Amino acid sequence: MSTGINAAAQLAAYNGSMSKRVILVGHCSPDSSYLSIAVKSVLPDASVERVNNDAALQPALEKGADLLLVNRVLDGDFADSDGIGLVKRLTSSHPNIKVMLVSNYPDAQARAVAAGALPGFGKSELNAPRTHEILASALGGSKL
Secondary structure, rough: OHHHHHHHHHHHHHHOOOOEEEEEEOOOOOHHHHHHHHHHHOOOOOOEEEEEEEEHHHHHHOOOOOOEEOOOOOEOOOOEEEEEEHHHHHHHHHHOOEEEEEEHHHHHHHHHEEEEEEEEEEEOOOOOHHHHHHHHHHOOOOOO
């Protein structure tokens, strides 16, 4: 089984010096900090941005993003009632964008995947090797 460190090394070798951009969508400050640490443990040079409303989301998308990590329960001001609705809207309006739902609930993950997301992970799994592998795969360009 691969570890998070191996996933990070593989991703660094694959990407060379290319900087990746990850947008944290609808997360509170503490969760954003933990998610940023998880992303940077896989890809230390990644740019991680926090967006908590629709007004900031559009300009962030226009700048380009390699991955969006969307909270199941959105913190902030979004037109969508939950993260799954936002995933559906984003994958419809930006079909090439990579989106993952952050949720511990398997049924929510299944609904997000059905809406166009990549398989995601829960906050309770942030330090798990599987989460590091999922992030490395998404940021490295391959789909799970």
